[in-house]
Amino acid sequence: MRIMTTGGAGYVGSACFRYLRARGHEVFAYDDLSLGNAAAVCDSRLFRGDIRDEDRLAELMARLAIDTVIHLCGLSSVAESVLAPERYRSVNLDGTQAVLRAMTRAGVRRLLFSSTGSVYGHGSGAPMAEDDPLAPNSPYASSKAAAEEMIRERARDEGIGAVIFRYFNAAGADLDGRHGEARARETRLIPMIMRSLSSPGEELTIFGGDWPTPDGTCIRDFVHVEDVAHAHLLACGSIAEGRVETYNVGSGAGTSVLEVVRECERVSGIAPRYRIADRRPGDAMENVADIARITERLGWQPKRSALRSIVETAWRWHRTHPEGYATRGPRATIAAGMKDAG
Numbered sequence: 428m429r430i431m432t433t434g435g436a437g438y439v440g441s442a443c444f445r446y447l448r449a450r451g452h453e454v455f456a457y458d459d460l461s462l463g464n465a466a467a468v469c470d471s472r473l474f475r476g477d478i479r480d481e482d483r484l485a486e487l488m489a490r491l492a493i494d495t496v497i498h499l500c501g502l503s504s505v506a507e508s509v510l511a512p513e514r515y516r517s518v519n520l521d522g523t524q525a526v527l528r529a530m531t532r533a534g535v536r537r538l539l540f541s542s543t544g545s546v547y548g549h550g551s552g553a554p555m556a557e558d559d560p561l562a563p564n565s566p567y568a569s570s571k572a573a574a575e576e577m578i579r580e581r582a583r584d585e586g587i588g589a590v591i592f593r594y595f596n597a598a599g600a601d602l603d604g605r606h607g608e609a610r611a612r613e614t615r616l617i618p619m620i621m622r623s624l625s626s627p628g629e630e631l632t633i634f635g636g637d638w639p640t641p642d643g644t645c646i647r648d649f650v651h652v653e654d655v656a657h658a659h660l661l662a663c664g665s666i667a668e669g670r671v672e673t674y675n676v677g678s679g680a681g682t683s684v685l686e687v688v689r690e691c692e693r694v695s696g697i698a699p700r701y702r703i704a705d706r707r708p709g710d711a712m713e714n715v716a717d718i719a720r721i722t723e724r725l726g727w728q729p730k731r732s733a734l735r736s737i738v739e740t741a742w743r744w745h746r747t748h749p750e751g752y753a754t755r756g757p758r759a760t761i762a763a764g765m766k767d768a769g
């Protein structure tokens with residue numbers, strides 16, 4: 428396949444880029460690097476640009492003879508979206524429209540889209556299945572639900588094939604120790620815990636200790652980023668023109684925020700300093716995936732998504748790369764001067 432990954436220098440996008448390339452596919456990344464890292468992909472295959480630049484996308488898709496687009500580009504912080512809903516609508520929804528129009532112009536007929544498990548809303552204690560009603564409770568989740576609808580409409584009108592992936596909480600780092608989560612503006616739980624472990628002055632804030640859950644903190648479904656990348660490999664091969672398939676991508680297991688904090692303490696041997704604050708606006712109480720559909724139809728199984736494996740790989744990455752991809756010197760496992768990480 429000849430694949431364009433939008434948002435391909437980001438955390439999940441670059442993991443997919445590397446995973447698919449290592450398995451023989453021609454993969455190109457498109458990213459404005461506002462949050463992503465050029466060093467996470469291969470320089471010669473990274474094209475810089477804004478996702479709303481339809482002309483540039485169409486020109487690149489045609490020139491590179493792309494047959495499949497994996498549209499991962501997006502803004503994805505729930506909390507930030509509450510403060511800047513218009514920006515989220517613009518990048519996530521207008522950006523998706525630009526990708527769809529560019530695909531039409533360049534004759535690309537296969538799309539894999541990164542949606543989110545947060546489209547289901549708070550949850551009711553049971554894992555969420557793909558046909559459950561959607562109840563997005565943040566501008567971020569709403570923008571993804573609207574983008575999904577736009578894709579379904581386009582598929583009906585033009586007969587393209589699409590897979591919609593609703594990821595739950597992607598986490599962990601590559602097993603090679605050279606790649607991991609490193610965003611310009613970080614808000615996610617595991618990187619924030621890692622930061623507090625590495626810098627003793629940094630205190631972790633836990634948002635909400637009064638949710639109606641066993642320990643009062645939110646519950647999430649953490650899935651290892653390498654399992655997520657493997658799901659993309661399987662899904663790309665399954666896309667059929669004229670059909671849209673929707674799959675949850677999670678581990679199927681719920682873990683509370685405090686349980687994650689404790690696991691990080693066990694793995695690192697360092698007790699993080701934390702305080703419990705008010706609930707974070709836009710947060711869902713519980714977000715756990717029912718993964719029966721993806722298991723049955725794509726034969727996918729989470730293999731590395733045990734919490735221990737997620738935290739061990741994340742800790743190894745953060746310990747050796749305290750400044751993310753900018754880390755140099757003996758702590759970094761990236762060989763000095765190595766540019767072509769892809």
Ligand SMILES: NC(=O)c1ccc[n+]([C@@H]2O[C@H](COP(=O)([O-])OP(=O)(O)OC[C@H]3O[C@@H](n4cnc5c(N)ncnc54)[C@H](O)[C@@H]3O)[C@@H](O)[C@H]2O)c1
Nearest residue numbers: 434436437438439459461462463477478501503541596597
């Ligand atoms: N990581 C998760 O747990 C998770 C869960 C559910 C859904 N998702 C979705 O998966 C996708 C990837 O997530 P991620 O964790 O890799 O995020 P990320 O922030 O690491 O990557 C997003 C990438 O998009 C790029 N980008 C942002 N705005 C852009 C713009 N206007 N033009 C071009 N590029 C732009 C950034 O530079 C970045 O490299 C997102 O769409 C996100 O909503 C992620």
Ligand SMILES: O=c1ccn([C@@H]2O[C@H](COP(=O)(O)OP(=O)(O)O[C@H]3O[C@H](CO)[C@H](O)[C@H](O)[C@H]3O)[C@@H](O)[C@H]2O)c(=O)[nH]1
Nearest residue numbers: 503505543544545595596614615616619632633634645707
């Ligand atoms: O410093 C922090 C950061 C997070 N949390 C808590 O940890 C949980 C997870 O928060 P994250 O920000 O790590 O992730 P979200 O569940 O909010 O969102 C993530 O998973 C979703 C899917 O479930 C999305 O798609 C989204 O892109 C992705 O960031 C939440 O209860 C949050 O309140 C804290 O307590 N302190």
